[in-house]
Amino acid sequence: MGTTDSKLPPGPNAIRQDPNKIELIAKALDVRAERQRQLEIQDGWDRLEQDKQSLQSLKSLFKKLDPTVVKSPTDVNGEIELSFKFDEKRQLLLVKVIKCRDLHAKDVRRKASDPYVRLQLYPDLHSHGAKVTQIVVESRNPVYNEIFAFKIRPKELADTKLVVQVFDYDCVTRDDFLGEVVVELSQFNFQTEPVLTAWYTLCMETDLSITGDLEISLNFLKPQSLFLTVHGAYGLSRRQDGKPVHAMVKCTVPGSGSVHKTQVVVADDGNPDWQETFEFEIPEEELEFRYVLLHVLDNTAHTEHNMLGQIIIDLDTLNTEGGYNGWLKLADLRNSDRLRNKQQQHKVTQEFREAFRAHAFARYPSFLFQQQMGKKSVTVTCRKAGAQGKIQMMDGVPVF
Structure with missing residues (x-):
């Protein structure tokens, strides 16, 4: 009966006995893992940028395809409080800019703007030029309480408008437009109401130079x-x-x-x-x-x-x-009520459809875009938007 030798012959297992080689291999594996992680991160960024470009292209495409869409105020929001008084003895229109509220936040980081208000008569028969309030730093609800005087005759009130514009001050580039109100002075009866104060909803800019x-x-x-x-x-x-x-x-x-x-x-x-x-x-x-x-x-x-x-x-x-x-x-x-309402309704519908397609690209929620075979039609209805979105799926891939 022979004896059994417990000593293993030299071979691959001999590496276990070499600590230096173990350390070198461990470092090599760490470097490889880190490289793989960096590649995955870069690949993720590439996919994200591609998705952003695709979605932006879709938004532009749908806006161009819809012939009824009119340029809408994406950055206009909020209201402004104004007070009016007419000094008949001195023939002065006194306008008090009181405050604004819920303005659009141009600075995303601060979630605020640096707003100021610009006022001008149209037509400017007496060459007043524009009058401007102080700048309120980092606010969406600025308070001004500033009074401005415009020389104007009583008979000129019927054909004159006051253009009130709100801007976000920018020390580097052009100031950003935050909204506008065109006040028809003919609507006021200063004989029965000496002082008139009201809130006005800010709108997109109105082109008063249109003729024909x-x-x-x-x-x-x-x-x-x-x-x-x-x-x-x-x-x-x-x-x-x-x-x-x-x-x-x-x-x-x-x-x-x-x-x-x-x-x-x-x-x-x-x-x-x-x-x-x-x-x-x-x-x-x-x-x-x-x-x-x-x-x-x-x-x-x-x-x-x-x-x-x-x-x-x-x-x-x-x-x-x-x-x-x-x-x-x-x-x-x-800025007319009918056009604005029509635009707002279309805007909500458009945003809903764009969001639906974004979910389709991201395949989220997963229960809706799970792996499937054959052709399938998916419809989603939003009662608030009054809209319905429909998409065709072919083997789990959205087809537009």
């Missing part, structure tokens, strides 16, 4: 055909660079689902002529709560401010037998 008139015709053919003819325009606003206006008109009846555009007409004199007719399907019983919205635009390439004015025509008074023909004055109506 638009000639249109409306005819209704029962049971549901509304014909809109855009004839021409007269006295459109001139471009600052002196070049001719490339004018076009975008027409819609909100809620009808139809948007029409005229041809682009080059107008050196600001008087384009179109003579184009468009049809909208509007049942006669809906005329009482429908309206026509017309946008006159400068279609010149690379034009940043291409809006030449808008017109709103209520259809509740339309004579369905005789129709309508006439000239209507163009104005900046982006």
